[in-house]
Amino acid sequence: MRSRYCRDSGPLLAEGCALQLIALAPWPLVRAGDDLADQTCAALAAQQLKLQSGDVLVYAQKVISKAEGRCVDLRTVVPGARAAALALEVGKDPRLVELVLRESTRIVRTAKDVLIVEQRLGLIMANAGIDQSNVADPASGEYALLLPVDPDASAAQLRAALLARCGCDVAVIISDSFGRPWRVGTVGVAIGCAGLAATRDLRGSGDLFGRALRVTVVGHADEIASAASLLMGQGDEARPVVLVRGLPASAPHQRAAALLRPPDEDLFR
């Protein structure tokens, strides 16, 4: 690896030693039924960029959910007794809590302003990933946006559509921002994946001195999602799609579900 060098825009770079991240911006407001592969091709063209095989495209969950029509008008939601009681406990809108309960399999922790659940996909996250920001103009009503039904499938479909349009074998990650135990602040996490290894298992490879590495499973797709999040922003400058170029191919391809720790290995249930 170290002996092969290539010249890329100036500096001498060893292969696999440089990454480029580019936000595809500006991105249009996404509505239910929109074709994200079309929007991706248009955004790339507007920035005079061409996809290359090996590129990774990271999509914020929000645009996937919107395109898939996962927006819910809160006026249509009637909270049940359990949601009403829980809403009182955590200080949240009972209609939102009703949606959280419908989208979840268990409650992990509650506190004032905090409702952490296991979302039906197995993701441990606040509010089952349901978001109320950037969803719709508040003048038109109150809306909430649910996670995609199957983000791994959404990623695979988008990857296939991009292959058909551009002839490029790219990987697709669908990302969301997750809070974490013990540490302040959210980080980008992969909730859907297609075309790459969600985890990289380095067990068995040696260290610098030939000693076997011990803790060496890396949350590869999560690290890519966090990197992309650096460009996405969260507010009115949102740039929901980021192109990542320069990652070595990774195998075997995995669903983001591979990043979920099995319950029997989970010390923090």
Add this chain to the structure above:
Amino acid sequence: MRSRYCRDSGPLLAEGCALQLIALAPWPLVRAGDDLADQTCAALAAQQLKLQSGDVLVYAQKVISKAEGRCVDLRTVVPGARAAALALEVGKDPRLVELVLRESTRIVRTAKDVLIVEQRLGLIMANAGIDQSNVADPASGEYALLLPVDPDASAAQLRAALLARCGCDVAVIISDSFGRPWRVGTVGVAIGCAGLAATRDLRGSGDLFGRALRVTVVGHADEIASAASLLMGQGDEARPVVLVRGLPASAPHQRAAALLRPPDEDLFR
């Protein structure tokens, strides 16, 4: 933001819409007393790179610890009774467990092969961050590498040294790989910071429709550490230092300690 475009190596890029990450490689084996600012300048020169103000340099904890002489010869460690009992429980070397206990303030979780503690800096992590890979040639004995005594101070010193050598106001992050509850695989995390905002607080900024954002503190330095980790590798291709270029300046500057969740807000003690 969206109205200003610049041309940078081909594509049209809005300001703040592109990031470049470059591993400074090959990096020499680091020994106690080595001057990492010197090594950084040499590696940059070898790759025909010049630092720019605003650049962020991410250093793997391992090179900081080695330069600061935090390597311990396990033959010099005599495990106490508590370490011996705990070592039996978790199935680890009693001398390593003795070091973990010395470096920790409390035990968070134990299981077979698992010892998660609150390291004295407040970091919740496996084995108090003590590593035995890439430390020294096993033929010369068995060694373990402790975290730097004060990684925030190490980052600040390195930042000052780079400013003195290169005249560039760069930020420095010291990173390590952390396992996580609920999710498979480690991700890069910032354990030391200087010259940037470890967390970015977006509360108060509006969403696309002017609605106030709710959960909007971002673990900025952790996302940078995860991005850099994509290039670092873990094994015999280790590239322990990564240059990140293109991040907007962030303020106020914070220590990585700002990323530690206060115990009274911690639902997962």
